[in-house]
Amino acid sequence: MPELAKAYEPGLVEEKHYSNWLESGHYHADPESGKPPFSIVIPPPNVTGILTLGHVLNNTIQDILCRRARMKGFEVLWLPGTDHAGLATQTKVEKAVADEGTSKEELGREAFLEKVVEWKDKHGGIIIQQLKKLGCSCDWERERFTMDDEYYQSVIHAFISLYEKGYIYRGKRMVNWCPASMTAISDEEVIMTPQTGKLYTMKYEIVERPGAFLEIATTRPETLMGDTAVAVHPEDERYKEFVGLHCRRPFPEAKIPIIADDHLDPEFGTGVLKVTPAHDKADFEIGERHSLPLIDVITKDGTIDCPDVPELHGMERFKAREKAADLLEEMGLLIKKEKYKNNVGFSERGNVPIEPKISEQWFFKYPRVDEALRVVNEKQITFWPERWEKVYNHWLENIQDWCISRQIWWGHRIPIWYKGEEMKCQSESPGEGWEQDPDALDTWFSSWLWAYETMTSEVRNKFYPTSVLVTGPDIIFLWVARMIFAGLEFRPGQDETTQSNIPFKDVYFTGLIRDQRGRKLSKSLGNSPDPLELIAQHGADGLRFGMMRVAPQGLDIRYDEKQVEEGRNFCNKLWNACRFRQMQGTIDPQAQPQDHELSAYAHLALQELASTIDEIDTHYERYEFNQVAACLYSFVWGDFCSRFLEAAKADFGDPDSPTRSGTLATIDYILSQVLRLLHPYAPFMTEELWLELGFDSQTIQFASWPKADLTIFDPDEAKRAEDLYALVNAGRSLKGEFQIAGNQRVSFQLHTQSELKEKEREDLTRLLQAQSLNVVEHPPLKTPMIISPLGDLYLPLEGLVDVDKEKERLSKAINKVEQEIVREQKKLSNEQMLANAPEEKVTEWKQLYAEAKDKLAKLKTQFEQLSG
RNA sequence: GCGGUCAUAGCUCAGUGGUAGAGCACUACCUUGACACGGUAGGGGUCGGUGGUUCGAACCCACCUGAUCGCACCA
Numbered sequence: 024m025p026e027l028a029k030a031y032e033p034g035l036v037e038e039k040h041y042s043n044w045l046e047s048g049h050y051h052a053d054p055e056s057g058k059p060p061f062s063i064v065i066p067p068p069n070v071t072g073i074l075t076l077g078h079v080l081n082n083t084i085q086d087i088l089c090r091r092a093r094m095k096g097f098e099v100l101w102l103p104g105t106d107h108a109g110l111a112t113q114t115k116v117e118k119a120v121a122d123e124g125t126s127k128e129e130l131g132r133e134a135f136l137e138k139v140v141e142w143k144d145k146h147g148g149i150i151i152q153q154l155k156k157l158g159c160s161c162d163w164e165r166e167r168f169t170m171d172d173e174y175y176q177s178v179i180h181a182f183i184s185l186y187e188k189g190y191i192y193r194g195k196r197m198v199n200w201c202p203a204s205m206t207a208i209s210d211e212e213v214i215m216t217p218q219t220g221k222l223y224t225m226k227y228e229i230v231e232r233p234g235a236f237l238e239i240a241t242t243r244p245e246t247l248m249g250d251t252a253v254a255v256h257p258e259d260e261r262y263k264e265f266v267g268l269h270c271r272r273p274f275p276e277a278k279i280p281i282i283a284d285d286h287l288d289p290e291f292g293t294g295v296l297k298v299t300p301a302h303d304k305a306d307f308e309i310g311e312r313h314s315l316p317l318i319d320v321i322t323k324d325g326t327i328d329c330p331d332v333p334e335l336h337g338m339e340r341f342k343a344r345e346k347a348a349d350l351l352e353e354m355g356l357l358i359k360k361e362k363y364k365n366n367v368g369f370s371e372r373g374n375v376p377i378e379p380k381i382s383e384q385w386f387f388k389y390p391r392v393d394e395a396l397r398v399v400n401e402k403q404i405t406f407w408p409e410r411w412e413k414v415y416n417h418w419l420e421n422i423q424d425w426c427i428s429r430q431i432w433w434g435h436r437i438p439i440w441y442k443g444e445e446m447k448c449q450s451e452s453p454g455e456g457w458e459q460d461p462d463a464l465d466t467w468f469s470s471w472l473w474a475y476e477t478m479t480s481e482v483r484n485k486f487y488p489t490s491v492l493v494t495g496p497d498i499i500f501l502w503v504a505r506m507i508f509a510g511l512e513f514r515p516g517q518d519e520t521t522q523s524n525i526p527f528k529d530v531y532f533t534g535l536i537r538d539q540r541g542r543k544l545s546k547s548l549g550n551s552p553d554p555l556e557l558i559a560q561h562g563a564d565g566l567r568f569g570m571m572r573v574a575p576q577g578l579d580i581r582y583d584e585k586q587v588e589e590g591r592n593f594c595n596k597l598w599n600a601c602r603f604r605q606m607q608g609t610i611d612p613q614a615q616p617q618d619h620e621l622s623a624y625a626h627l628a629l630q631e632l633a634s635t636i637d638e639i640d641t642h643y644e645r646y647e648f649n650q651v652a653a654c655l656y657s658f659v660w661g662d663f664c665s666r667f668l669e670a671a672k673a674d675f676g677d678p679d680s681p682t683r684s685g686t687l688a689t690i691d692y693i694l695s696q697v698l699r700l701l702h703p704y705a706p707f708m709t710e711e712l713w714l715e716l717g718f719d720s721q722t723i724q725f726a727s728w729p730k731a732d733l734t735i736f737d738p739d740e741a742k743r744a745e746d747l748y749a750l751v752n753a754g755r756s757l758k759g760e761f762q763i764a765g766n767q768r769v770s771f772q773l774h775t776q777s778e779l780k781e782k783e784r785e786d787l788t789r790l791l792q793a794q795s796l797n798v799v800e801h802p803p804l805k806t807p808m809i810i811s812p813l814g815d816l817y818l819p820l821e822g823l824v825d826v827d828k829e830k831e832r833l834s835k836a837i838n839k840v841e842q843e844i845v846r847e848q849k850k851l852s853n854e855q856m857l858a859n860a861p862e863e864k865v866t867e868w869k870q871l872y873a874e875a876k877d878k879l880a881k882l883k884t885q886f887e888q889l890s891g
Numbered sequence: 892g893c894g895g896u897c898a899u900a901g902c903u904c905a906g907u908g909g910u911a912g913a914g915c916a917c918u919a920c921c922u923u924g925a926c927a928c929g930g931u932a933g934g935g936g937u938c939g940g941u942g943g944u945u946c947g948a949a950c951c952c953a954c955c956u957g958a959u960c961g962c963a964c965c966a
Contacts, residue, residue: 030928215964222966241966254966291965303966366964410895414961417894421962496961539903541959565928572914573904578896579959581903585915592928603925653905653913668925676924759920759932766923766931792923792931843910850909856946864909871910 027605027715031598033562036711041155049093049724050160052100054485061097062486063089064474065161066494066502070105070168071112071146074153076536076544076582077495079554080574083567083704084533084648085493086159090703091643092490093160094728100486101160102477104167105147109434109466110204110372116142116433132432132461139433153555158563158706160724167477169469170435177476178435178469179450181513186439186448190388191427193439197307198426200380202325202340203373206430207384209465210423211500213368213377222363223348224293225356227253227270230278237262237270237281238358240292242365243302244347245340247272248329249320250279252298254309257283259294273354275331284309304379321378340378385428385437385462391511392419398507398525407531407646408577411496418500427465434463471505474526475515487516491529496577503530531646534579541581557587564705565591571704572652576645593656594708597701600664601712604690607675612718614692617735619685623783624670627744629736631662632693636731639700655701663693666748673786680782694718696729746812747783753811754791757818760832761807768794774802775814807832808885810878826889833886840879847872 028035044050052062063085068078089101116139117127127135154161167174185191198207223244226236237253253270255262262281269278286309287296300310301317310317322328327335327343334350335343351357368377389395396419398404399412406412428437439460440447447453475487488510494503506526510516516523536544544551557566569590574580604610616629635658642650667689674686695718702709702723713723754771763769771793773779779787779798788796799817802808806817807829850856850868857865 027925030926215962239966243966286965288965293966296966298966305964305966365966413895417962499961535960561928575905578904583903583915586903588928589914592926595928596926599926599929601925606925649905657913664925665930669930672924755931756933762920762932764931765921767921846910850947853946859946860909868909 027598027602027712029599029602031562031595031708033564033594033707034559037156037158037558037563037707040707040710041158044160044722044724045155045163047722048164049722050099050101050162051164052098052162052482052486054481056098056485058096058098060100060486060490061089061092062100062102062489063491063493064477064489065101065103066492066498067104067106067167067169067470067473068150069108069111070143070148070150071108071115072105072150074150074157074554075551076554076570077533078150078154079157079566080533080536080570080580081493081495082154082157082159083571084531084574086157086567086706087571087648087703088491088493089160090706090724091728093725094699094702096727098485099160100162100165100482102165102167103151103154103159103161103163104473104477105151105169106466106470107143107168107170107434109429109431109463110206110208112139112143113431113433114204114372127432136432156555156558156563158567160706165477165482169466169473174469174472174476175435176450177472178464179438181472181509182435182438182464182468183448183450184513185387188390190390191385192388193383193385195381195383196386197304197379198382198384199368199370199377200323200382201370201373201375202321202323202378203370203375204431205323207380207382207426207428208370208372208377209426209467212371214371215366216369217364218367218376219362219364220367221348222292222361223351224358224361225351226358227272227297227356229265229281230269230271232265232268237265237295238293239295239297241297242363243299243344244351245327245335245343246299246302246320247297247347248275248327248332248335249299249301249318250297251300251310251315251318252279252313253281254284254287254296254298255281255294256287256289257285259287259289261289261294273356274350275329280313282309282313282315284312301381302379307379307381317381319381321380325375325378384426385439387425387427387468389422389425389508391508392422394511394521395419395504395507398511398521403522404507404525404527405529407529410577411499411530411532414496414499415504418504425465427468428460428462429465430461431463432461434466435469436460437462437464467501467505470502471509472513474506474510475513483515484517488523488525489527491531492527493531493533495535496532497535499532529646532577534574534577536580536582539581539583544582552582552584557584561587561591562594562707564594564708568593568652568704571648572656573649575649576647593660594705596664597659597697598708598712600659600668601694601716603668604694605716607687607690610694610716610718611688611691612695614688614695615735616685616689616692619688620681621685621689621736621740622670622674622682622786623740623744623747624667625682625685625689626736626738626740627748628662628667628689628693629732630738630741631658632696633731633733633736635662636696636700636729652704655697655704659697659701663697667693669790670744670748670786673789676789692735698723699726699729702726747787750787750811750813750816751790753809753816754787754793754796754818757807757809757816758791761818761820766792768792769818769820770794771796772799772803772806772817772819773797773814774799774817777813779813805889808881809836810881815881830886830889833882833889837879837882837886840875840882843875844872844879847875 089099092099120138199213201208220242222240222242224238224240226238229235250272265281266283268281270281272279286305298306298309300307300315301319320329325340327338329336335346370377399415437460438448438450440453440457442457474489475483510524510526514524538550566587569587573586635654638654639651671686674680674683698709698713710723784796803817803819806819808815808817847868
């Protein structure tokens, strides 16, 4: 067995193990397996995307769940894949094509799509390789892509089926138009963003009352040419008399009616609204109520389309806004321009303000809304944390039809065929003369089938519904809710019950990762670290452990590279603990501590291990990953390394120690458990140590998940160890207080009523790095003292004691004890408290009180001695 | 406007009814024979505010303040 390196070097082991794991086919799920199923489908990243910290968090969690499930004896399917990301990918390729001096129109549909596929082949799949670097244990043989032939056909058939049931329809309605990407988008893809713009107040002359004007406030003078009415509130006394008359629209000049509508807020602006039914959602509704004509004055790419006003025609919409205001000013119709803050809807992808626009699109009306609400509210699907239920409910209760058509080419083409006035819905062309709808479907219309269309029926039989979905709350509507709809509507389960047709049983929502200033990580802000660089620097395990340690359930994370360093440090700590063990000789992989004589320290370590295992399991049940990490961290670093291994050195220094073999067995046993417990978080290092130390010749990945064993330690012995450690701490504290170097050999004296075994005395001497520790019959005089459960410890420092300093130290201690006494006294003198508090608490308080009293007396005696 | 979340040490955060915690940072000491990606000791907090429930509140309730995120939005 080669000696372990002085520090853990992740770079040397990660690649080696990962390729071994892949070769041995560990992650290929067997639908025929007799083991119980555990399954997760990956939230498919964009095929041309690259790994972000968000992915790291999300996929580490999934990997942790999968690895633990394997160790617990489940047949695990983690189904990976990527999303074609229609609009995002097409936009990138359009840019690339533009750089080549051509355009998608010039190339035509077929040639352009070839370019997209080329692009996808070149840039696609990078993220898959990156996930492998992170250690993700996906079933890569089952990797899926939303544009795979089979998946493509499933999406088309889903459309056809919904069309036939009447849930999909075509309509000319107001949609969110993105002038940058030149497509309609869904409500969920519009981001409301606060903007500082201008509010223009202008005046329209009343046709029937020459010289009389209505003042109108607007943020969008460039749509003025599309105005087909002016509206006021029906109860607004200021304007009642004008309702039914007409205003003069300045350009192109026209007579438009003054109407009354309840939508108006008389308090806002002047209380008068210009109504542009073709370019505002609310105005459109007013227009419907009053049968107003629609005048579309903005083209698909956001330029003005109004030949009657040549000054504006063809102008970009925001330039036209200024220009229109100028024109009004020239005509003497602009009253004022003021700064104004409002919320403007931005296109998520195009990152420009959306343009509300009348457009003919395909819409989906959600079926089974009640059932979708029920499965979550009745916990057939459980949300973690629970509060996302409210968000889900709120969305469903106000659900709007989903605009599913996109004016893009890269995606699933809508299976609708036209011939003159005729229209047919089918996947293949009905024949000569039929033209297919040019549009493609919203990407989410394909990913909502992801939970089951990625599975063959054989796989589905075993693994659907999936066990848990791990995703960010930002796509709760876009993806999570819609997947629930898909499951309930298409019923891919084994029978008709709801239980068989929900897509997942649990949904774990991760937090969002932010930078130190609380901002979201984004490429444009440049605050998004490259996970690959972090892996190169600190190791995948360090990154994983570090992230998980600071990722509480459902809360956002403030990222700091320090956290990754801490993860790395932790890995190194355990590595070195193993290295230390290795120096003591060969490991016994089957070590059973109870077969040996154990030191009290070993009993305590085994007790701590048992409770750590229990705590970890409890935290897993609640998806408290940060708590699992905290348990591992504190057990390994604190209980195991700082206390037990240090105490163990006493055994290793003494070849005749009766507890030596027991200590070795205990270390081996604990390491074997700890490596397993840590494996889901740090797969690479634990595998390396597992194999290198010889715990098994086989991978750790299927080693059984530890169970707490309460029979291998004696709690009384463990308690003794606690007391011994307390004495060590007391001694170290004394040394520290007097600024004596840790390694300086001093002599301690212990005044105690209880018995101290010779072996214990020797161990303590060693742990205190002392010259000697002697039990004395009489307490020494004028000597620094500290109280511990095993007796009063004195540190005679001839000529070294600064009396004043020692008095100061004592009065500090006295002060502390006095505070404690006051606190306990207060409780014990409160009769109501004694009457109501549980008996065991009262006993505890009484004991604390007595102990404190005792301590105080001792400290005071000591103090007086010094003074006297 | 409606709803959610958060406020605990200088920083990042654990802690859901009974003695305030971790890591980092800081101070002092230690290159001790696993580890300086380390060790030992120490300083530092009226748990955002007010009121209530309770024998007892960082924790439960109400209100307030501040931050933040959804949803809906007024031109």
